[in-house]
Amino acid sequence: MQKFTTHTGITALLDRDNVDTDQIIPKQFLKRTERTGYGECLFYDWRFENNGRPNPMFPLNAPQYAGASILLTGRNFGCGSSREHAVWALRDYGFRVVIAPSFADIFANNCVKNGILTVPLRRSEIAALKARDESGYFHLTVDLEKCQVSGHGGFLASFEIEPFRRAALLEGLDEIGMTLKHEADITEYERRHGERTSPST
Amino acid sequence: MRARTLFDKIWDRHVVADGPEGSKILYIDLHLVHEVTSPQAFEGLRLAKRRVRRPDLTFATLDHNIPTNGNRLAIDDDLSRKQVEALRQNCRQTGIRLFDLESPHQGIVHVMGPELGLTQPGMTIVCGDSHTSTHGAFGALAFGIGTSEVEHVLATQCLVQKKPKSMLVRFSGELPAGVTSKDMILGMIAQIGTDGASGHVIEYAGAAVRGLSMEARMTICNMSIEAGARAGMIAPDQTTMDYLSGRHFAPQGKILSKAGTQWKALASDPSARFDSTVEIDAGGLAPYVTWGTSPAMAAPVTGEVPDPDHGASDSERGSILRALEYMDLRPHTRIEDIPVDRVFIGSCTNARLEDIRAAARVIKGYKVANRIHAMVVPGSQQVKSAAEREGLDRIFTEAGFEWRESGCSMCLGMNADRLQPGERCASTSNRNFEGRQGAGGRTHLVSPAMAAAAAVAGHFVDIRRWHYKD
Numbered sequence: 001m002q003k004f005t006t007h008t009g010i011t012a013l014l015d016r017d018n019v020d021t022d023q024i025i026p027k028q029f030l031k032r033t034e035r036t037g038y039g040e041c042l043f044y045d046w047r048f049e050n051n052g053r054p055n056p057m058f059p060l061n062a063p064q065y066a067g068a069s070i071l072l073t074g075r076n077f078g079c080g081s082s083r084e085h086a087v088w089a090l091r092d093y094g095f096r097v098v099i100a101p102s103f104a105d106i107f108a109n110n111c112v113k114n115g116i117l118t119v120p121l122r123r124s125e126i127a128a129l130k131a132r133d134e135s136g137y138f139h140l141t142v143d144l145e146k147c148q149v150s151g152h153g154g155f156l157a158s159f160e161i162e163p164f165r166r167a168a169l170l171e172g173l174d175e176i177g178m179t180l181k182h183e184a185d186i187t188e189y190e191r192r193h194g195e196r197t198s199p200s201t
Numbered sequence: 202m203r204a205r206t207l208f209d210k211i212w213d214r215h216v217v218a219d220g221p222e223g224s225k226i227l228y229i230d231l232h233l234v235h236e237v238t239s240p241q242a243f244e245g246l247r248l249a250k251r252r253v254r255r256p257d258l259t260f261a262t263l264d265h266n267i268p269t270n271g272n273r274l275a276i277d278d279d280l281s282r283k284q285v286e287a288l289r290q291n292c293r294q295t296g297i298r299l300f301d302l303e304s305p306h307q308g309i310v311h312v313m314g315p316e317l318g319l320t321q322p323g324m325t326i327v328c329g330d331s332h333t334s335t336h337g338a339f340g341a342l343a344f345g346i347g348t349s350e351v352e353h354v355l356a357t358q359c360l361v362q363k364k365p366k367s368m369l370v371r372f373s374g375e376l377p378a379g380v381t382s383k384d385m386i387l388g389m390i391a392q393i394g395t396d397g398a399s400g401h402v403i404e405y406a407g408a409a410v411r412g413l414s415m416e417a418r419m420t421i422c423n424m425s426i427e428a429g430a431r432a433g434m435i436a437p438d439q440t441t442m443d444y445l446s447g448r449h450f451a452p453q454g455k456i457l458s459k460a461g462t463q464w465k466a467l468a469s470d471p472s473a474r475f476d477s478t479v480e481i482d483a484g485g486l487a488p489y490v491t492w493g494t495s496p497a498m499a500a501p502v503t504g505e506v507p508d509p510d511h512g513a514s515d516s517e518r519g520s521i522l523r524a525l526e527y528m529d530l531r532p533h534t535r536i537e538d539i540p541v542d543r544v545f546i547g548s549c550t551n552a553r554l555e556d557i558r559a560a561a562r563v564i565k566g567y568k569v570a571n572r573i574h575a576m577v578v579p580g581s582q583q584v585k586s587a588a589e590r591e592g593l594d595r596i597f598t599e600a601g602f603e604w605r606e607s608g609c610s611m612c613l614g615m616n617a618d619r620l621q622p623g624e625r626c627a628s629t630s631n632r633n634f635e636g637r638q639g640a641g642g643r644t645h646l647v648s649p650a651m652a653a654a655a656a657v658a659g660h661f662v663d664i665r666r667w668h669y670k671d
Contacts, residue, residue, distance in 0.1 A: 017520055018520070020495075022632070022637050023635060026636060026640070027615045030615060031283075031615070033241065034241070045635070045640055079429060080632060081330075081331050082238065082330055082345040082346060082347055083238065084238070102396060102399060104396070110347035110348075110349065162224075164361070164363060167221055175353060175361055176352065179220075180251075180356065186217055186228070
C-alpha cells in the first residue's frame with residue numbers, strides 16, 4: 001500500500017454535504033474488473049455535460065483547481081454504497097487527501113487501503129479554509145506525523161485519526177500480510193469454534 | 202461480569218487476537234460475494250499468490266448487473282458478461298459455491314443468504330455491499346466492506362476492525378395499520394439524518410420491532426446504512442427460530458432447538474449500556490414518501506414538499522434547494538399530488554415474498570394507470586417461484602405490471618433496467634440519490650403497498666385509505 005507521511009498540494013473546494021459514492025463514481029463505471037483507470041470517471045455526471053464536454057459550472061473544472069490533490073468538502077462525504085471504485089477514482093484523478101467535517105465509515109476505511117488520508121476538521125476550521133479559498137489561497141500542507149494541516153498566512157489546524165489507521169498509512173502496511181502473521185491464532189480460533197464455523201450442508 | 206449488549210456479545214466471541222494500535226482481528230463466519238465488488242479482490246490474491254482460506258464459508262451469487270427479462274443466460278452487455286464470467290471463473294478456481302443464473306437459489310445476495318438459512322444469529326457476516334446490514338435482522342453482526350477488505354477476508358477469514366460505538370433505537374407503541382417497517386426506517390432516518398448513526402452499530406428494539414416478521418425486520422436493518430450506521434441488528438427470538446426452521450443451511454430439529462437457546466441468550470442484558478439512544482413512537486408514524494435526493498428527505502404521505510426557506514442552516518437550505526431543483530418539485534406541493542411515470546417493486550430492501558404479497562393485495566382488481574410503466578422484480582428465484590405458486594404473478598400481469606426475473610435491477614440501474622432522464626419513479630428500493638436509478642431519473646422511496654397504490658392512482662396516495670377489492 002502507498003505510504004502517506006506528508007503532502008503539499010492545491011486544494012479544490014466542493015462545497016456540498018452528503019456527497020454519496022453514486023456521485024463520486026456513477027454505476028456505469030463499476031463493470032470494469034481492473035483496479036486502476038478510474039480518474040476520468042470521477043464525479044462523471046456532475047463533471048461532464050451530456051455531450052461529454054466538461055461542465056464549466058462544476059468546481060473541479062475551474063482553472064484554479066487544475067492539478068488539485070486535496071479535496072475540501074462537506075459533511076458525511078462518501079455516504080451510500082461501499083464501492084471502493086469511489087476511492088480508486090479519487091486516487092486516479094490525483095487526490096491524496098480529503099478534508100471534511102465528517103466521513104461515511106466504509107468510505108473512510110476504503111481510503112486507508114489506498115493511501116488516501118481523510119482529515120476531519122471542525123466547522124470553524126472548514127469555514128476558515130473556505131475563506132482562504134475565496135481569497136485565492138489554494139495550497140495546503142497535510143502532515144500525518146504531526147496530525148496537522150497548515151497553509152500560508154499562519155493557518156494551522158490539528159486533526160484526530162484512529163491510531164491504527166494512522167500507523168497503516170504512515171508505514172504503508174500490507175494489512176493482509178499482517179493478519180496472516182496471526183495464522184496460528186486464526187487456526188486455534190477455528191479449532192475452538194469448529195462447529196460454528198462450518199455451515200451444515 | 203459486566204452487562205453486555207447483543208453487539209458486545211457477538212463482537213467478544215469473534216475476537217481472534219489484538220490487532221495493531223487498539224484494533225482487533227475479528228473472525229468472519231460468513232462471506233457473501235457478488236460480481237461487481239469482487240474481481241479486483243480475486244486478482245489481488247492471485248498477484249500475491251495467496252489462497253482463499255475458507256471457501257466453505259464463502260458463497261457467491263450474481264445479482265447486480267444481470268438482465269431481469271428475456272433470456273438472461275445470454276447477457277448482451279459485453280462488460281457485464283465479462284464481470285459475470287470473471288466471478289464464475291474465480292469461484293471455479295477457488296472452490297467457492299456460486300448460485301449461478303440457472304440455479305433456483307440465485308437471487309439478490311441479501312435475499313438469498315437469509316432464505317437459504319446461511320444467515321444465522323450470532324454470526325459475523327460481511328459482503329462487498331453496503332446493504333449487508335440486512336442480515337442483522339437475525340441477531341448477526343453484518344456489515345458492508347470495500348474490495349480491499351473482501352480480499353482480506355478471502356485470504357484470512359478475518360478483518361482488522363476498531364470496535365464501533367453502540368446505539369439503541371427503541372420503537373415503542375404499536376405500528377398503525379397500513380404503516381410498515383419501511384416507514385419505520387424512513388421515519389427514523391428523517392429524524393436522525395443520513396449521518397445520525399455514523400460510527401455506530403444500531404440495535405433496534407421495542408414492542409413495534411418485536412411484532413415484526415423476519416422479512417419486515419430485514420427491511421429495517423437493510424436501511425441502517427442510510428442513517429450512516431456500520432450495522433443494524435435485532436435480537437433473535439421465536440420469530441427468528443420459526444423463520445430458520447426448515448431452511449437449507451440452518452440447523453434442524455434438536456440441533457436447532459439447542460442453538461435457539463444459545464441464540465436467545467445473545468439478547469442485550471437488561472442493564473447493558475449503549476453509547477446513545479433514540480426513542481421513536483411507532484404509533485405516531487405514517488406512510489412515508491421521500492421528496493428529495495437523500496433518504497432523510499422524507500415526509501408523511503399527508504404532508505407536503507418543504508420550503509427551502511424553512512431550512513435550519515445555510516447548508517440545509519442549499520441542500521433542499523438543490524434537491525428540489527433536481528427532483529423538479531415546488532415547495533408546498535402536497536405529496537399526494539406528485540404524479541409518477543414508473544413504479545419499481547424490487548431490491549434487497551423490499552422484494553421478499555411478504556412485500557410482493559402486500560403489493561399484490563393492493564392492485565388486485567385494479568389496473569395500472571395510463572402511461573405508467575410498472576414492474577415487479579422478485580428478490581430471488583425462490584421468491585419468484587413462491588409468488589407464482591400463489592398466483593401473484595397473474596395479479597400483477599393482469600393489472601399491467603411486468604413480472605421479471607430476480608436481480609438488483611432498477612435499484613441501481615447497472616443492467617438495462619433504468620429510468621430515463623426526467624422520469625419519476627415510486628420505488629421500494631433504498632436510495633434516492635441523484636441518478637441512482639438512471640442518469641437524470643427521480644426516485645421517491647416508499648413501501649411496497651404505497652408503490653402499488655401509486656401505480657394504480659398515477660400519483661401517491663395514502664394507503665391507509667385504500668379500498669381493497671379482496
